[in-house]
Amino acid sequence: MSSLIEARxxxxxxxxxxxxxxxxxxxxxxxxxxxxxxxLSLPGILDPFLPRPFMIFEERGPVLQxxxxxxxxxxxxxxxMRQGVALELHGPLGKPFxxxxxxxxxxxGGGTGAVFFYRYLPYLKRKRCLFLLGSRDSSSAWFPxxxxxxxxxxxxxxxSLGLKGTIPGHFPEIIKRFQPDLILTSGPLSLLKxxxxxxxxxxxxxxxxxxxxxxxxxxxxxxxxxxxxxGEGERRACLCREGLVWQAKEVIFSEP
Amino acid sequence: MIILNPVMVASGxxxxxxxxxxxxxxxxxxxxVTKTITLRPRLGNPPPRICETPSGLLNSIGLQNEGIECFLxxxxxxxxxxxxxxxxxxxxxxxxxxxxxAEALExxxxxxxxxxxxSCPNVKKGMLFGTSPDLTAxxxxxxxxxxxxxxxxxxxxxxxxxxxxxxxAEREGxxxxxxxxxxxxxxxxxRTRHSRLSTVxxxxxxxxxxxxxxxxxxxxxxxxKIPIIGMGGITCGQDALEFIxxxxxxxxxxxxxxxxxxxxxxxxxxxxxxMEELKIESLxxxxxxxxxx
Numbered sequence: 173m174s175s176l177i178e179a180r181x182x183x184x185x186x187x188x189x190x191x192x193x194x195x196x197x198x199x200x201x202x203x204x205x206x207x208x209x210x211x212l213s214l215p216g217i218l219d220p221f222l223p224r225p226f227m228i229f230e231e232r233g234p235v236l237q238x239x240x241x242x243x244x245x246x247x248x249x250x251x252x253m254r255q256g257v258a259l260e261l262h263g264p265l266g267k268p269f270x271x272x273x274x275x276x277x278x279x280x281g282g283g284t285g286a287v288f289f290y291r292y293l294p295y296l297k298r299k300r301c302l303f304l305l306g307s308r309d310s311s312s313a314w315f316p317x318x319x320x321x322x323x324x325x326x327x328x329x330x331x332s333l334g335l336k337g338t339i340p341g342h343f344p345e346i347i348k349r350f351q352p353d354l355i356l357t358s359g360p361l362s363l364l365k366x367x368x369x370x371x372x373x374x375x376x377x378x379x380x381x382x383x384x385x386x387x388x389x390x391x392x393x394x395x396x397x398x399x400x401x402x403g404e405g406e407r408r409a410c411l412c413r414e415g416l417v418w419q420a421k422e423v424i425f426s427e428p
Numbered sequence: 429m430i431i432l433n434p435v436m437v438a439s440g441x442x443x444x445x446x447x448x449x450x451x452x453x454x455x456x457x458x459x460x461v462t463k464t465i466t467l468r469p470r471l472g473n474p475p476p477r478i479c480e481t482p483s484g485l486l487n488s489i490g491l492q493n494e495g496i497e498c499f500l501x502x503x504x505x506x507x508x509x510x511x512x513x514x515x516x517x518x519x520x521x522x523x524x525x526x527x528x529x530a531e532a533l534e535x536x537x538x539x540x541x542x543x544x545x546x547s548c549p550n551v552k553k554g555m556l557f558g559t560s561p562d563l564t565a566x567x568x569x570x571x572x573x574x575x576x577x578x579x580x581x582x583x584x585x586x587x588x589x590x591x592x593x594x595x596x597a598e599r600e601g602x603x604x605x606x607x608x609x610x611x612x613x614x615x616x617x618x619r620t621r622h623s624r625l626s627t628v629x630x631x632x633x634x635x636x637x638x639x640x641x642x643x644x645x646x647x648x649x650x651x652x653k654i655p656i657i658g659m660g661g662i663t664c665g666q667d668a669l670e671f672i673x674x675x676x677x678x679x680x681x682x683x684x685x686x687x688x689x690x691x692x693x694x695x696x697x698x699x700x701x702x703m704e705e706l707k708i709e710s711l712x713x714x715x716x717x718x719x720x721x
Contacts, residue, residue, distance in 0.1 A: 173450070221635065385478050
């Protein structure tokens with residue numbers, strides 16, 4: 173059950189490039205599960221009009237953390253919110269996602285898509301796992317601050333940090349060497365589509381974390397619909413109600 | 429149809445009841461208007477289905493719904509637990525489709541009114557009827573014979589002359605008019621040069637359209653005698669009162685529910701406080717009392 177509550181900014185930091193780390197204190201604990209998100213809105217402001225969804229990076233009691241990129245007007249304004257400012261919070265939202273049982277996991281994240289993985293770290297202590305995280309350059313690579321160095325491969329397009337190149341470029345080699353039981357990927361749609369194509373020739377099942385423009389967050393408006401296979405046909409599923417994580421083979425990716 | 433308070437939800441913004449009943453006490457609403465139901469199930473348009481524009485949003489959902497049969501089986505029973513007047517929004521591609529829907533709902537006493545959606549901008553033939561006074565007249569006159577309770581006709585601001593459509597609906601027996609549906613609009617992604625929606629056009633809603641919607645309510649109010657449900661960008665009690673002063677008997681809250689699901693109830697609370705402040709005893713007394721000369 174979601175609720176509308178006030179959340180005050182405790183701290184906000186520019187981690188690197190356009191990436192910000194926001195720490196909020198909610199009026200009451202959300203008790204969210206991994207895979208769930210919140211919507212934040214700027215009270216009293218009609219433009220931007222819609223609240224924006226944010227993955228819950230971490231939650232402890234009433235304190236929750238969000239990591240996001242400044243992309244447009246909303247996130248631009250949000251990044252300027254300082255200590256004490258009250259935001260409107262709606263959540264927790266979405267269907268929880270618990271990792272399917274496996275011995276080894278490969279997590280592939282592009283940009284702030286990797287935010288999704290952070291809440292699974294405590295569940296991975298006795299597992300073989302590898303994080304393959306990519307960004308444009310070293311100035312936009314926020315992950316070194318948060319992910320365990322020993323099992324993280326960093327990739328930058330210009331080679332300024334970690335391996336040079338793109339995630340899809342290194343993906344087949346990493347798969348071959350690591351042999352994961354399960355792959356979870358989160359990032360831009362173009363990346364997910366490319367990995368879905370590449371992994372169709374591999375053995376391990378690929379799970380994708382999807383995003384769509386969202387309005388209500390609770391299944392009223394049917395805005396955040398994706399197309400999934402159903403029997404011989406297809407149907408639309410709302411990410412806000414049915415969950416953000418899908419097996420790549422279930423999803424019919426839209427063109428272009 | 430009797431409503432106990434003047435604030436309802438706008439069709440398409442509050443689902444069919446299942447999700448909504450988990451969010452608020454539906455009985456606190458003046459009426460519940462379902463998302464539009466069609467004869468057969470519709471997949472709706474592919475993503476992306478919405479994009480935000482200044483103080484509003486464009487949507488192109490495409491009337492996704494599971495069809496009338498499924499609604500009667502799964503949707504309607506939800507309302508047995510509630511006393512809120514239920515208004516079912518219907519859309520068809522032909523007079524016959526509309527008639528079949530009306531006939532199916534005529535036998536359902538829980539359905540207090542039909543809202544005839546002749547104004548959806550996001551499907552083929554969605555606005556066919558609503559942009560033509562003649563087609564609206566024919567449709568309403570046929571529906572009048574098929575449905576004995578309240579018929580509401582939802583008007584589109586994309587009609588060349590909305591007052592002509594309004595008068596045609598009134599003449600053929602519509603009991604209530606609701607307006608406005610969304611304004612046809614578009615948005616282009618300058619990097620890809622594609623539409624920001626999966627379709628070329630979408631329907632614009634939200635505070636951006638409020639002054640436009642208010643003007644249409646006022647013009648239609650002056651053209652007809654039947655009650656009007658006013659809507660378009662209402663986010664607070666003051667907005668609601670503006671529509672009532674322009675001639676609306678009741679109002680509907682739409683996109684504001686996407687910001688806060690309890691927006692309709694907040695609008696109602698604020699409207700009551702505003703009435704006290706302005707010493708308005710009844711909304712009927714001030715309806716259409718806009719001073720313009």
